[in-house]
Amino acid sequence: MSLTQYYTATSLDGFIADPENSLDWLFTRQREPDGPLNYGDFISGVGAMAMGSTTYEWILEHDFADEEPADWKWPYDLPCWVFTHRQLPAVPTSGVEFTSVDVATVHKEMVEAADDRNVWIVGGGDLAGQFADAGLLDEVIVMIAPVTLGGGAPLLPHRIELVLDELGRNGDFACAKYSVVRPPA
Numbered sequence: 001m002s003l004t005q006y007y008t009a010t011s012l013d014g015f016i017a018d019p020e021n022s023l024d025w026l027f028t029r030q031r032e033p034d035g036p037l038n039y040g041d042f043i044s045g046v047g048a049m050a051m052g053s054t055t056y057e058w059i060l061e062h063d064f065a066d067e068e069p070a071d072w073k074w075p076y077d078l079p080c081w082v083f084t085h086r087q088l089p090a091v092p093t094s095g096v097e098f099t100s101v102d103v104a105t106v107h108k109e110m111v112e113a114a115d116d117r118n119v120w121i122v123g124g125g126d127l128a129g130q131f132a133d134a135g136l137l138d139e140v141i142v143m144i145a146p147v148t149l150g151g152g153a154p155l156l157p158h159r160i161e162l163v164l165d166e167l168g169r170n171g172d173f174a175c176a177k178y179s180v181v182r183p184p185a
Contacts, residue, residue, distance in 0.1 A: 002111045005137050007042050007126035009143040015152035016125055025147050029172040033061040036168030037141055038174040047117025048110040053084035055123035066082045079113040081106055083127055129158030137180050143173040
């Protein structure tokens with residue numbers, strides 16, 4: 001059975017990007033490739049992914065900054081949906097689908113494409129919150145960096161009730177895995 005997971009990193013004060021949409025604060029921190037809740041173990045269970053337009057544009061700006069669009073190579077070998085209301089440049093042969101349809105409708109396609117593997121909500125926090133509001137988010141897995149940003153893109157700008165399932169330390173990060181508590185029907 002597929003789980004829908006929001007796997008991300010955050011500053012101690014709850015931001016996934018600073019006010020300039022930078023992640024520089026994140027890449028200066030030490031991580032253990034085989035440590036608790038590591039990316040390698042996580043991504044091995046993922047069969048499909050979703051992201052918002054800001055995350056997609058960040059990938060374009062940072063992975064392809066000096067390349068011609070014809071030379072772009074998408075970094076994920078997974079079906080991917082980008083939620084946006086704008087026209088965005090496409091990465092050739094990436095399999096990325098752009099959508100402005102509600103998350104519940106697209107979620108069914110994602111779970112089918114994941115083929116019993118998990119669905120990863122990459123970013124951002126509002127998109128993960130939309131999945132939670134629709135009763136479709138199962139887990140929040142977060143790596144908490146030892147830095148405060150004072151503002152920026154919030155981790156989760158929606159109210160979500162969680163239960164702590166796992167807690168550990170991975171290098172400089174405190175890492176936690178939570179199950180989403182569904183309201184009674």
